[in-house]
Amino acid sequence: MNQTSNQKLNDKTWARWSALFVVAFTMMAAYYVNDIMAPLKSMLEGELHWTSGEFGFFTGAYSFLNVFLLMLIWGGLILDKFGIRFTGMLSAILMVGGTICEYAAITRFGGTEEMLFGYKLDVFMASAGYSVFGVGAEVAGITVTKIIAKWFHGKEMALAMGVQVALARVGSQVAYAVAIPVAKNWHLDTPLLIGAILLVGGLVSFLCFTFMDRKLDRQVTIDTSCGDDEKFSFKDVVAVVSNPGFWLIALLCVLFYSCVFPFQKFATELMVTKYNVSEDIAGTFAGLPALGALFLTPVFGGMIDRRGKAASIMMLGAFMLICVHAIYAIPFIHASWVAIILMIILGIAFSLVPSAMWPSVAKIFPVKQLGTAYALIFFIQNIGLWGIPALIGSVLENYCITGQEVVNGKTTNLYDYTLPMCIFTGIAILSLLVAFLLKSADKQYGYGLEKANLKK
């Protein structure tokens, strides 16, 4: 990287870490909004008369535009053409706009009988808003990865990425913990309103980042860290998809994450209905994997850096996931401590697999194909994040209703979660199979996944 002065802004430790915290705040707000409606499933049913199928449709809407309008791919192209400042601001605006639309749907039309395109108006509008939010959140995700690559080039890049993900997890955990207490004390829509305000804060903080980034660019004559090597090109797309490692990592990613994020969206209700956990703290338990991942991902990342064994660790994580979901599926276990221990084990698996998976991508692909590889993997992952919640919601609605209860004058359904948990177990088994194939491919193609990252 050429430079006009001796020390650039990102050479100063305080400056690059300030830049990281500023953009990480935007992502933390994004993760909060992403998860804030999940713990409210039963309240949405009781107060707005949403069915489980409608809740699943809404939850999957996060990925709808990313999958069907290829928004992650276009996002990658926009990022390449217009740069991190423009793309970051655009994604933050999309997140704010989408969330306002979601909020308006619930406050203005909540509980309406009016229909639009075969869906209740409030469900459709909230899903449309959440879908726009999802485009912003995913594109912001790849933008922030690129920002870290630029600002931490040749510096503590892995640590910075770990810290950013950890801070995002704080957003998730807070969402799961506060949603029900806040909604009960104020209104059903208050947790989302807080999210919209946080996102406006995230937009402002990203705007501050653009000033810092502009200053950095002025100090750099030729910015090779964001140059041709990291550009999204169709030639790279062909190279990436021709690599068998891509399909195995992408499959493992979609299967593994489909057992975690969509499961968490239903976990609050599972805690309450099956394990008799109080509604006020059930969300905190559902958010435990995010909390565990906050502390454990950097620890496991460091271990993998020193000792390697990434492919074996992905197999271990997938195996733990099978055990967790299979035990949740057993109909006669109702002890709340079992549910909590399983959530903690899920948290460990949720730390093991990502800390092995994301650096493995960097071993399979050369640097010039990394941006493309991440965008395509996120795209395939979004297919699961769209389809699995919709599937689980519809299975709950059609096959799992066991009765009804009336709480504070509101009627909600009671569900038997055995079948949904069997589905999650099945997906987890497939993820173990793919992790095994990945380990074999590693031997065959010599990706070096089992090798340590740090040289002794």
Ligand SMILES: NCCCC[C@H](N)C(=O)NCC(=O)O
């Ligand atoms: N509930 C957040 C969804 C984030 C999806 C995103 N594509 C992703 O995988 N991020 C990495 C992570 O581990 O959060």
